[in-house]
Amino acid sequence: MDLEYFFELFLGGLTRGSIYALIALGYTMVYGIVELINFAHGEIYMIGAFTGLIVAGLLTLLGWPALAILVIASIxxxxxxxxxxxxxxxxxxxPLRKAPRLSALISAIGMSLFLQNYVLLAQTPDFLPFPNLIPEFDFLEPIEHIARSSEILIYAVTAVVMVTLTLLIKFTRMGKAMRATSQDREMxxxxGVNVNRVISMTFILGSATAALGGVLIASHIGQINYYIGFLAGIKAFVAAVLGGIGSMPGAVIGSLVLGWSESFFTGYISSDYEDVFAFLFLVVILIFRPSGILGRKESDKV
Amino acid sequence: MSEISEHKILFGWEEIKKSLLTCIWFMFLTFPIMVIQVNTIHRTVEWRWERLFFVGAGAFLLSFLWRYMIRRKEAGIKREETAQNTHQDLLQRLLSNPRFSRPALAVAVLFFLTFPLVFSLYQIDIMTTALIYVVVALGLNIVVGLAGLLDLGYVAFFAVGAYTYALLNVHFQLGFWICLPIGGALGFLFGVLLGFPVLRLRGDYLAIVTLGFGEIIRLVLENWNEFSFGPSGIANIPRPGFMGMDLALHQNHTYIYYLMVGLTVFTIFVVRRLQDSRIGRAWTALREDEIACQAMGINKTRTKLSAFAIGATWAGMGGVVFAAKTTFINPASFTIWESVIILCCVVLGGMGSIIGVVAGALVLKLLPEYFRAFSEYRMLVFGTVLVLMMVFRPSGLISSVRRVYRFEGRNKLEGQP
Amino acid sequence: MKAVLTVTQLTKTFGGLHALDGVDLTIGRNEIVALIGPNGAGKTTLFNCLTGVYIPTGGSVEITSPEGHTTRLNGLKPDKVTSLGMARTFQNIRLFQNMTVLENVMIGRHCRMHAGIPGAILRNARTRREEKAVIDDSYRILENFQLDRYVNEFAKNLPYGAQRRLEIARAMATEPFLLLLDEPAAGMNAQETKDLDDLIVRLRNKEEISILLIEHDMKLVTSLSDRIFVVDYGRKIAEGTPAEVCCNPVVIKAYLGEEIDA
Structure with a gap:
């Protein structure tokens, strides 16, 4: 019985971790290239979830099959x-590339505030139910009570995204340009690297993975509102720092560690303080190991 | 010449094409979220096509303005690089001219002193709230504007002050006037406690850690029912008494108003003196270049800590007054976005500039109260203000001016000890 | 001759790389010593180890004040080192760009001042006196460096040569007995270099301080320094008067290298 509970928490942590990973990848890629904490990244994830909800809602009314809706809504x-x-x-x-880092961060906070309230005003301040688009797979029946098919899908998608991104960055021309830019932008x-295009591409890739995370988790949990991006974004940032910001494998490892820690903490210790735990994690990681598990140590040049 | 060509660029065919593209792009971008409203429970869809028109028209017009502003900004950067003298704009020149600034100051003093005699209770209340924000924003200005430390958890110290008064009053029946300094002192203490571990972090990480601390304090207040009465908060906090007397409602509000005016004047006085002292110079130098600062013999940690803690002191005192004024507090008043609003006051007014921050806080607090239509879009506007200010005018509406020293020549100097 | 700075067996490693490998160095009272070597030889690393920016991996750094107090600097913070009497400038100018020239120098006086937060708020007689003295002192320093006409100018708006001078002025404001200059003549034209030469000599004679400088301009180095100290790959490879060092075949090979043959 206890082992089953443990297993349930383990899988719950894996689900959280996978979603964090999908968001954290965008954080870490952007930071690697422009050294900016893209505070509004969580909002991109939220906008992904809302777009998914709107498209899925429309198609549901038209009576399309769930799987087709899922694919189209995700796209x-x-x-x-x-x-x-x-x-x-x-x-x-x-416009702030040459400005001090803090200016860009303040601008990012402004963007985050703007996007949240844009969705609040244009849509609704309330929670919206998200249609369940993920059919129950038959082969999961024996373990149904601990792992839902949506969770399995989340693991699978995360793994595929991870592999695709790694290959993209390792082997394509754009990937090489991205790595070069993150090493030394001037150089x-x-x-001859078109840095503007590289930066745009980084934002596009990061946004796409975040959107995927948004649709999947919304479909798994079943409801969204305009505010889901903030906490998810902060947590994904913690994960990215934990893994070593700028490092893609680090972001995944960090996300999984954070997902499991949260899951076990809420499962065994206290569910009231779930978010406190996440923030404590953030504070402790940033203070004691700001370079993360896989990151390199940064120091100012004298 | 240059002006003519500028206009040509602004209204040429190329420009119109660019704006059209922007217009189409934003119509595409905002289409699902602005236009479609799906109700999955009642299975209805609402199409709000008229919005698309507003978005398109707005994007078309604003894109002209945007490009014009960007061009002006780039030209401005070039000018600044070549100019020998520091460039000051009209507002700053007026403010630094005693023939204008003295009467202006007199009018302002008169206005604030006679305010309760002229305006209604409702107006007095609004102005009191605005003044609380002025004080708190001036405190944050020390941290962000002078020392260059982005503190996103600033509202936590505000909460510390508010809860100090509320809890001390509930448990020990302590009065407002005892709690005001205690609130400030606890703010200072929390500033030191939270600041100490985080101040060696680099700027952007510091921002996120302070955000974390701020949220932790709020979440603890929300969950620790035995201590803080949880999300329902604390009600019936007494307003300050006047020499042991209980005042009538109107008198009481007026009293808090004058109290806030006094606190504001006191804050401005202290911040001015700090800014213009050995410590204040060290803060500014630290913002400019940490490594050079240390090489000048300035203790980095202690200097940062002093800025952080003094800023927190003002938030603590502001919190006490806030609790006394609203007579009810709960953790929902102290979210991260409250910190962002205070930051917005500082950024809009001008980081490091006292008069700028005062103006910024007054504008941002009063506008939503007087323009009801505006208040719905309040947070949207705050977000926009943050982005636009950073892009076009990072030094704020009224940027800070460095002090100018006058020397009347060698002889006088050598004659002095 | 009394030593003001004694460095023994100083070592600094980054990972597996030996940036400094057992360096010995002494500087006497009122002496000008130049530190030369090819790019990447470890000169700036040595400066950073001396001033507390880096913590040395091994060896020791000691300074002796004119009053005869000897202090071991290993592991001390940069601000402590400065307040003990060793000041420095930076290779890439690090002025407080958005502060005025006078304020830059006043910051240099910071560690010789005492006013705290209460003093700043109350502005008592002592604080006022101190503040006034600092303004006057700073102005006098600016006069000495011929920077007084820029007093209220932002540091970033100064011409290049004046910025370099201001950095030295700011360092001198901390009242050092040992001054470290990191490539003070970098980017200067012939006339500016000449003025700098005069300035450094005047500093040594008038203020009675010792100077350690990193410099690539050999003409300046030979004219200025009492002794030259050559490093390569983190090791000392030669030491002596300008005449000795310039003829030293090891130095020619390591430092001037192929250029001599060409």
Whole structure:
């Protein structure tokens, strides 16, 4: 009995961790390239979830099959999140590339506040029910009470995204340009890398994975509101720092560690203080190990 | 010449094409969220096409403005690089001219002193709230504007002050005037306690950690029922008494108003003196270059800590007055977004500039009260203000001016000890 | 000759890399010593180890004040080192760009002042006196460095040569008995370098301080320094008067290298 509870928490943690990973990837990629904490990244995830909800709602009314709706809603969410991510970069960050880091961070906070309230005003301040789009798989029946098919789908999608992104960055031309830019932007520019395009691409990739996370988790939990991006974004940031910000495998490891810690903490110790735990985790990690598990230590040049 | 060509660029065919593209892009971008409202329970869809028109028209017009502003900004940067003298704008020149600033100050003093005699109770209340924000924003200005430490958990110290008064009053029946300094002192103490571990962090990490601390304090207040009475908060907090007398409602509000005016004047006085002292210079230098600052013999940690803790002191005192004024507090008043609003006051007014911050806080607190239509979009506007200020005017509406020292020549100097 | 700075067996490693490998160095009272070596030889690392920016991996750094107090600097913070009497400038100018020239120098006086927060708020007689003295002292320092006409100018708006001078002025405001200059002539033209040469000599003679400088301009180095100290790959490879060092074949090979043959 106890073992089963443990297993349930373990899988719950894996689910949380996977979602955090999908968001944290965007955080870590953007930080790796422009050294900016993209505070509004959580909002991109929220916008992905909302777009998914709207598209899925429309198609449900038309009576389409669930799986088709899921695919189309995910694609629409990704397209729109990318568009928002790209536009956000052009408006709020690009004019600030040469400005002090804090200016860009304040701008990002402003963007976050703007997007939250934009959705609040244009849609609704209340929680909206998200249609359950993920059919129950038959082969899961024996373990149904601990692992739902939506969870299995989340693991699978996260794994696929992870592998795809890694391959993309390792082997494509754009991937090489991204790595070069994150090493040394000036130098990359000198050898002919179009840095503007690289930065845009980074925001687009990060937004797409976040949108995927948004649709999946919304479908799994069953409701969304305009505020879901804030906490998810903060937690994904913690995960990215924990894994070593700028490092993609780090973001995944950090997310899983955070997901499991949260899950076991709420399962065994206290569920009232769930978010306190996440913030404590944030504070402790940043104070004692700001370079994370896989990150390199940064120091100012004298 | 340059002006003519500027206009040509602004209204040429190329520009119109660009704006059209922007217009189409934003119509695409906002389409699902602005236009479609799906109700999955009642299975209805609402299409709000008229919104698309407003978005399109707005994007088309604003994109002209945006490009014009960007161009002006770039030209401005070039000018600044070549100019020998520091560039000051009209407002700053007026403010630094005693022939204008003295009468202006007199009018302001007169206005604030006679305010309760002229305006209604409702207006007095609004102005008192605005003044609380002025004081708290001036406190944050020390941390962010002078020392360059972005503190996103600032409202936590405000909460510390508010809960100090509320709890001390509930448990020990302590009065307002005893709690005001205690609130400030506890703010200072919390500033030191929270500041100490985090101040060696780099700027952007510092911001996130302070955010974390702020949220932890709020969540603890929300969950620890035995201590803080949980999410329902504490009600019936007494208003301050005047020499042991209980005042009538109107008198009481007026009293708190004058109290806030006094606290504001006191804050401005202290911040001015701090800014213009050995400590204040060290804060500014720290903001400019930490490594050079240490090489000048300035203790980085102690200097940062002093800024952090003094800023927190003012938040603590502001919190006590806030609790006394509203007579009811709960954790929901102290979210991260409250910190962001205070930050917005500082950023809009001008980081490091006292008069700027005062103006910023007054504008941002009073506008939503007087323009009801505006108040719905309040937070949207705050977000926009943060982005636009950072992009176009990072130094704020009234940017800070460095003090100018006058020397009347060698002889006088050598004659002095 | 009394030593003001004694460095023994100083070592600094980054990971597996030996940036400094057992360096010995002494500087005497009122002496000008130049530190030269090819790029990446470890000169700035040495500066950073001396001033507390880096913590040395091994060895010791000691300074002796004119009053005869000897202090071991290993592990002390940069601000402590400065207040003990060793000041420095930076290779890439690090002025407080958005503060005025006078304020830059006043910041240099910070560690010789005492006013705290209560003093700042109450502005009592002592604080006022101190503040006034600091303004006057700073102005006088600016006069000495011919920077007085820029008093209220922002540091970032100064011409390049003046910015370099201001950095030295700011360092001198901390009242050091040992001054470290990191490539003070970098980017200067011939006339500016000449003025700098005069300035450094005047500083040594008038203020009676010792100077350690990193410099690539050999003409300046030979004219200024009493002794030259050559490092390469984190090791000392030669030491002596300018004449000795310039003829030293090891130095020519390591430092001037192929250029001599060409």
């Amino acid at each position: 629409a969410a990704m397209i729109y999140s990318c568009a928002y991510g790209w536009t956000m970069e052009k408006i709020a960050y690009k 990359a520019m000198l050898v």
